[in-house]
C-alpha cells in the first residue's frame with residue numbers, strides 16, 4: 001500500500017533523469033586512447049592543411065576515387081577532415097578542438113574530474129567561436145583563418161551592428177571571458193597599472209642611483225667626512241625649519257602652502273649633495289614602501305590559501321550537499337494530513353454580545369466602569385480586552401476572576417492584567433463551540449512554509465488566530481507538562497510532524513524515549529531515515545529505563561565530540577560549522593562531517609526520574625546546559641508536574657515551557673512559575689513561555705492515523721543503510737555478562753589484571769590512564785576482569801574491590817583458569 005502511494009507521488013513529480021555513464025577500466029583505456037589518437041590525427045591533418053589545403057581543394061569532390069591522391073599528410077581523410085573543420089568550419093581555431101579531444105582522452109585515461117573537463121569544453125567552444133569571428137572580422141572572403149563560420153557570422157552581425165559594433169562585441173567577449181575565467185576585476189586592472197607605474201619609477205630611480213654611486217665612491221675620506229657632517233647639519237636645519245614651521249603654523253592657526261614651498265626651494269637650491277642625499281632617502285623610502293607593499297600582498301595570499309582551495313573545490317564540485325545520499329527523498333505532502341469539519345472560526349454574534357454584557361455587568365456590580373471593550377476571537381478562546389475607567393486598580397479586576405467565571409458560567413477564564421505592551425486588561429473566555437486547529441492548516445501556513453528557522457515548529461494558533469511558529473534551536477530545550485489527557489502526546493506529535501515536514505533526514509535526527517511504549521512506536525518506521533540509536537541496540541525507540549541512561553550518556557559523548565570538532569574548526573555553533581563544511585572549508589579526513597541536529601524527545605519524564613533519579617537528571621542537566629551550540633535539543637514531557645520531577649536544575653535549563661491544563665495552581669506554578677495553566681480548558685489549549693510572556697496557543701491537532709500515513713510515506717522511501725549511530729557508551733554496571741569466554745578476552749587483559757592487582761584498585765579510569773585506553777575498552781576490560789574473578793561487582797561510585805591480593809596470586813589464578 002505504502003509503496004503504491006510513493007509511486008503515485010513520484011509520478012506526479014517526475015524528474016528528468018540524466019543518464020550516468022559508468023565505464024569499466026578497460027573501456028576507459030580504449031575510449032581514452034582513441035580520443036587521444038583522434039586528437040593527434042586532427043592536429044596532424046590541420047597542420048598539413050595549412051600547407052596543402054589549397055592544392056587539395058580539387059581532390060575533395062573525388063573522395064571515392066582512388067586515382068586522386070591529395071597531398072595532405074593523412075591523405076583523403078586528413079584533407080576531408082581539415083576542410084570540414086578549418087575551411088567549412090571555424091578556421092584555425094579548430095586546432096583548439098583537436099586539443100580538446102586529446103584532453104578528453106587524457107581525462108578519461110587518468111579518470112580525472114569530469115566537471116573540470118566539461119568546463120574546458122564549454123570555454124574551449126566559446127573561444128573557438130570567438131576566434132573564428134575575430135579572424136573573420138579581418139577577412140574579405142572565406143579563408144582558413146576564420147573559416148566559413150567566422151565569415152558568415154561576421155557578415156550577419158555587420159549587417160545589423162556594423163563593423164564598429166562587431167569589434168565592440170568582440171571586446172566585450174574578451175572582458176566577459178577574463179572576468180569570469182580569471183576573476184578579473186576593475187581593481188585588479190588598476191593594481192596592474194599601479195605596479196607597472198611603480199616598476200617604471202623604480203627603474204628610473206635605479207638609473208639615478210647608478211649615476212650617483214660613482215660620484216660617492218670617488219669621494220675622499222675628507223670629502224666623505226665633510227659630506228656626513230654637512231648632512232647631519234642639513235638634517236638638523238631641516239628638522240629645525242620644519243619644527244619652526246609647525247610652531248609658526250600652530251601659532252598662526254593655519255598652514256600656508258607657500259612657506260612650505262619656499263623652504264623646500266631654499267633647501268633644494270642649497271647644495272647638490274643635499275639633493276642627492278634627498279633622492280637617496282626618497283629612494284630608500286620608496287624601497288621600504290614597495291617592500292611593504294609586497295609583504296602585505298604575500299600576507300593576504302597566505303591567509304586566503306585555504307579559502308582559495310575551498311573556493312576551488314566549491315567551483316569544481318559545488319557546495320557540499322548533505323542531502324545527496326538521499327537526493328530523491330520526497331518530503332511528505334500536505335494531503336497526508338486531514339482536514340477537519342470543525343475547522344475555521346465561525347463568529348457567533350449572540351455569544352459575543354452575551355459575554356460582553358455579562359462582563360460589563362459583573363464589573364459594574366463591583367463598581368468598575370469600563371471605558372472600552374474589544375473582542376478578538378481565537379479558535380477556542382475569545383479575548384475581551386477592556387480599558388477600565390481611570391482610577392480603577394488593576395488588582396481589583398484580577399481578584400474578580402472567579403466572579404466573572406461564575407457569571408459567565410464558564411470554565412477556563414483567565415484574566416491578564418495588564419496585557420503586556422497593550423495597556424489593556426484581557427479576559428479570556430472559552431468559546432462555546434471550539435474549533436480544531438488542524439496540523440494541515442498550520443503546516444500549510446505561509447509563516448511556517450517560508451520560515452528560515454533552523455528547527456521550525458508549528459505549534460498551533462494563537463488567540464488572534466495567527467499560526468504560532470517557534471524555533472526549537474532558539475528555545476533551546478522544551479519542557480512540556482500537563483495533566484493526563486490534556487493534549488501532551490498530540491503536542492509531541494505536532495512538534496515531530498513539523499520537523500518531518502521541514503527537515504531532510506540528513507539534517508535532523510531524533511532520539512525517542514517512550515517509557516509508555518505506545519506513544520511513539522509509529523516513528524519506528526522512519527528509523528533509518530530520522531532516528532538515532534546506540535550501536536548494538538535493536539530498537540531505535542527506547543522504552544527501557546536503563547537504556548535511557550546509556551543513551552543520555554552517549555549523547556553527552558556525542559556532545560563532547562562535537563565540541564571538539566567545533567573547536568578545531570574554530571566555529572561557535574553548529575550552524576557556522578555546517579556552513580563551513582558545506583563550503584568545503586573543513587577536511588573530512590580530519591574527522592569533520594556534516595552534523596545533523598539531534599532532537600531528544602522524552603515522553604513521561606516523571607517515570608524516568610522516579611526510577612533512575614540522579615543518573616538521568618545529571619546527563620539531562622549537562623546536555624541542557626551545554627548542548628545548544630552543537631545542535632542537540634531536548635524536549636521532555638511529563639504528566640506529573642511536581643517539584644521532584646521538574647527540579648530546580650531542570651527548570652533552570654529549560655526556559656521554554658509548554659503547559660497544558662493542570663489541575664492545581666501549584667502544578668501551574670511548578671511549570672510556569674505562575675498561575676494560568678489551571679485555568680486552561682484542555683484538549684490542546686496551552687500556554688507557551690520562553691522565559692517572559694505567557695502566550696495562549698491552541699495546539700495543532702494531529703491524529704495517530706495521520707502520523708501513521710506520514711511515517712508510512714517516509715518509511716517507504718529509500719533510506720540510509722542504518723539508523724544514525726550515537727557513540728558507544730559502556731556504563732560501569734552494564735554488560736557484566738560473567739560468562740565472558742577466555743578466548744574472547746582483550747589482548748591487554750593480562751596487562752590490565754597486573755595494573756589492577758598492583759594498584760589494588762578496580763577502576764576503569766585507572767586502566768584508561770595506565771594503558772592509555774579509551775573509556776569503552778577500559779570498561780570492557782573491567783567486565784572481563786570481573787568475569788575472571790579478579791575484581792568484584794560494580795559498587796556505585798566506589799571503585800570495585802580487587803579479589804586477588806598480589807601478582808603471584810594472580811599468576812596462580814590465571815594458570816588454574818586455563819587448566
Ligand SMILES: Nc1ncnc2c1ncn2[C@@H]1O[C@H](COP(=O)(O)OP(=O)(O)OP(=O)(O)O)[C@@H](O)[C@H]1O
Pocket residue numbers: 436437482483484485486487488489490491639683684685698699700701702
Ligand atoms: N490540539 C488538540 N485539538 C483538539 N483535541 C485535542 C488536541 N489535543 C488533544 N486533544 C484531545 O485530547 C485527547 C487526549 O490527548 P493526548 O492523548 O494528547 O493527551 P495526553 O496528555 O498525552 O494524555 P496522556 O498523558 O494520558 O497520554 C485526544 O485524544 C484528543 O481527542
